[in-house]
Amino acid sequence: MKLKKKIPLIDQHNKNGFWGNKFGGNFIPETLKKPIEDLTELFEKLRYDKKFLKERDYYFKNYIGSPTSFIKLQNLSGHLGGAQIYAKMVSEANGGAHKIYNATVHCLIAKKAGKKYVVGDTGAGYAGKMLSMAAKKFGLKCKIFMGAKDIKRQKPNVDAMKKNGAEVVPVYSGSQTLVDAVSECMRYWVSNCDNTHMCVGSTVGPNIFVKICGWSTAQISRELKIQIQSEFKRMPKKIKLINCVGGGSSAYGFWSEFIDYDKKQIELIGVEAGGPKNSNLHAAPLTNGAKLGILHGAAAYVCQNNEGQINDTASISAGLDYPGVSPIHCFLKDTKRARYTSATDEGALNAYKLVTKLEKINPSLEPSHAFAEAIKIAPKLSNDTIIIVNSCGDAKKDRDILKERLGKIN
């Protein structure tokens, strides 16, 4: 299994849609074959269409607010000693997280496809909030599937979706979290694929959804590359790009431009959700050696039992609380290009506390997992090492959880 250079990772799959002949594919009901083929064809055309690219770039800049800033966390670096810590503030994007890139592109595609309705899944509520925002902007009707448990714990985003005119459909099956929301969203699409466009919230699902999502969030690393060059005048010798991984859309977008670099120069570190301390209900398939399985239309490492039933997971962060992971991250793991680890709920909370105490930023619980890893490794590294954390979400949505767990919000 080998990575190719100069070809975007999202395109390094075989004709059946598998990365490394193993991850991804299209495990879908017959009814979705045609809609997925149509979408694939349309996307392949649009992504090389100059006019479409211009349109995309226009909205990325004027609607999303690209580029988001790249800042040094001076106090945190000083406090920890060792590596210099920076943050890419993707949370500054319109709506507060990276999910806006995928949502915007999907709505643009839906318009081109002549669809009037869009549906999507959401865990942390950001994917849903952004889809509802973009749908409103582009005049599409929007329905969002969300686990009942997530609706409770991510209320600010639920309110935002409703304010944008989206219908939020609570999902009561299974663990009532993201995994069930994705299933229900797919089921809805099976029944309505003739007039409805589906937006999968991360780099998961049948092949084409992995590609569209990765293609959209890749903007983050294009910006970052320019920002690094302007900050350091040349590419530093030792960089570590740390990103949380739920489905993996944020991490892929953050890494995309840097995958071709030698890993000794630019290390890619993905941080999964370890769940509550001493619990084994983790949502960390890459860290904990989960077996290959099929979930939501794709083959990937999946937390499951030996009968093929999907495991319940638990994480304080709804956005990472998912038993599967993107096929492209499985590929990055097996080719050893990226390293994956996990942070516990407590680790993420402590990281949140420290970062917000020292810096004027407010990362949500998802990127707090990435900060936990940065805080752990920074002191052991030389001070010419550059750590960059993707602060991909804003903690406004976590208000209630933070209050409950920390007693106050910074």
Add this chain to the structure above:
Amino acid sequence: MSLINLAFKKVKTEKRPALLTYTVAGDNTKKKSLEILKSIAKYADICEIGFPHNTPIADGGQIQSSAYRALKNGIKIKDVFSIVKDFKKSKQSKPVILMGYYNMIYQYGENNFINICKKVGVDGLIVVDLPYPENKEFAKKCKKKGISFIQLVSPTTSPSRMKKIIKDSHDMVYYISMLSTTGGKLKVSPKKILERYSKIKKLNKNKNIVIGFGITEKTIASLRKADGLVVGSALCKEISNSIKKRQNPVTNVTNIVLNLRKKIA
């Protein structure tokens, strides 16, 4: 000749469509689901048995509830196989089709899975999320063991794709009546469904093509022109209701199957 083909041959002489039932293995217990199967087999021509899966992406509420119930009661893959085995002991000639999601087969190991299917007497397999052409290898393996791999076609299947699927199919093809998960309300008129159905049938008159999704006691008679008709969610729903009302699902479900049979006789 395979038991599935024999079943279709028999109903043709009786000038009626085959009645196919779908129930979930282990719903609501291993023992009860076997009792239900044995009892409805008096009126059903082919019994489809679902593998309960906890993340089904194409099942509606009724079948989901059945599957969750079965899983909650601890049903395992080996139990599904033992249900089939016990069923076949008393109903040797009744064809059994197992239906499930690919992950379960994948975790079990394709060859291992097919071998055990063969051993316990499974006649056919439907894998919801293994479409053509991804299913080619697996379908070949099934055929080698004399197990029929059942292809699905839907209203969205393009004509060129339809041809290839029909050509590659074994004893039976399953036409999904409408864009829906299982158990949806029939949102297309029976006339329209039959129109599309005859187009498919024309591609190869020798294939047994059944219609499923949305069929109930109310709608079954209007579709009796088909080679076979599948009823699933209506039965799962009855199991749910019976449990809720503390009645015996065996008699209640059997009554429905008997009524369905009467309506197409």
